[in-house]
Amino acid sequence: MILPSQRHLFDIPRDVCYLNAAYMTPLTKAQQKIGAAATAQNGRPWEVFPEDFNPTSDRIRQHAAQMFSVGADDIAIIPAVSYGIATAGKNLKIRTGSHVLVIEDQFPSNIYEWKENADAAGGAIITVPTPKNHDWTNAILEALERTDVEYSVVALPQVHWSSGALIDLLEVSKACKRVGAALVLDLTQSAGAMPTDIAEIDPDYAVFGTYKWLMGPYSLCFMYVAPRHQGGQPLEQNWLARRDSEDFAGLVNYKDEYQPGARRFDMGERSNFILSPICVEGLRQLEEWGVGNIADTLKALNARLCDTAAESGFEAVPEKYRSPHMLGLYVGAKGRELLTNLKEAGVFASLRGDMLRVAPHLWIDDQDMDVFEAALKSV
Structure with missing residues (x-):
């Protein structure tokens, strides 16, 4: 179902056309109000009781x-994607001489841990x-079919963070x-923007940053x-993760x-009385x-944006x-000029290599589309 613009739920000035949800989504007005109330509550710690430490985490x-x-017991609460990937790296051993498969220009949070682990095992990042x-x-499937290379870990996103290109994770998982x-996944650039059935994909670990599409x-x-991994070793030892910590x-x-379940992998201070209610x-x-x-x-919005870009010669x-x-x-050598023109017109998007990454969300309306079209035609 196509939803109408939800701009009224956000505090976005009329002269801002924000096409950069893949960078960071704005909090809704309701979230800002909840965050202010949560901050005020932290000014009254005598009103925070032991029984308050778990309910919001459980709701998340x-x-x-x-x-x-998936099941609630399968979810751990962590502070960063790198924390989750480090947890996976601690529990997934790279077989001696074997390798880790990634894709070109992948976001680094799902790279650095595996490079270190592969090097230690006498392997490499492929x-x-x-x-x-x-x-x-x-x-990816062709790479996995190679008989001359052994892989211990495949570390991937679902959507390439620069181009928006999609990976069929079910086929890759098989x-x-x-x-x-x-299979270790960083789903920060897809979770919340498109349906993702983790139970069906069945990765070993999947990590989700919330400040973008979630x-x-x-x-x-x-x-x-x-x-199958919930008996593993957590990255840290914190008291909330232990039995009877209530x-x-x-x-x-x-x-x-x-x-x-996966609660043993929770970060310390997971209750986070300010951020958790916002989440x-x-x-x-x-x-x-x-x-x-x-x-x-968003698919419909991007189809319109794609047609507008094509009229201006951008593939x-x-x-x-x-x-x-x-x-x-693809904007090629025009990238810097285009980004400057967009910014002057109040349009916010990201330049990644030779590509302009356009990432709308439900706050976009017809007026935004008109502003984007005019800015493209000015190049």
Whole structure:
């Protein structure tokens, strides 16, 4: 279903055309109000009780689990994508002499951990080069079919952060299982903008930054941990992750056992009384809109933006291989000039290499589309 513009829910000035959701989404007015109330509450710590430490975290888990078709016990709350990837790296061993598969120009949070681990195991990072048509799925599958290379880990996004090109993770997951490689996903540029069935894809670990398409605050993320890995070693040892941590009077009765499921991988101070309520409201809003409806709406918006760009001579990633919510436009040597013209017109997008990354969301309306078209034609 195509949704109408939701601009009224955001505090976006009329002279701003914000096409940069892939950089950071603005908080809604409701989230800002909730954040202010949460900050004020922290000015009255005598009103914060031991029983307040878990309910909001549990709500985050429940919302995330529902969105990704997994159980609440499969979700850990973490501060950053790199934290989740480091957790995966601690628990997934690189077999001696084997390698880690990534794609060209992948976001670094899902690179650095694997480079260090592969080097230590006498292996290397194997990078799949960018296919000319942006058909990443077939390029990855062909790499996994090589008989002269052994892979321990395949570390990927669902959507390339620069071009918006899409990867069929279900097919990649099947191939990983055939070759005995673990699958570790950074879904920051897709979660919340398009339906993603984690139970069906069945990765070993998947990490979600919330401050982009999940409409959350910076420094709060989720991590899915497959049940087969939930007995692993957490990155840190924090008291909230231990059994019976709800009993503050008994915290010095130290426990070897953890809270159930993926909770052992939670970050310390996961309760975060300011950020957590903001996150819950963002997830609630996404559920109200429906992620499938968001994807349909953004796909339609990007089709219009693509037609506008084509009229000005800018080619997009082929529709067959692009995600519904991000549009990569080849701008070549005109990139800097175009970005300057867009900024002067109040249009915000990102330049990534020779591509202009356009990432609208539900706040975009017809007036924004007109402003974008005029700015493109000025180049």
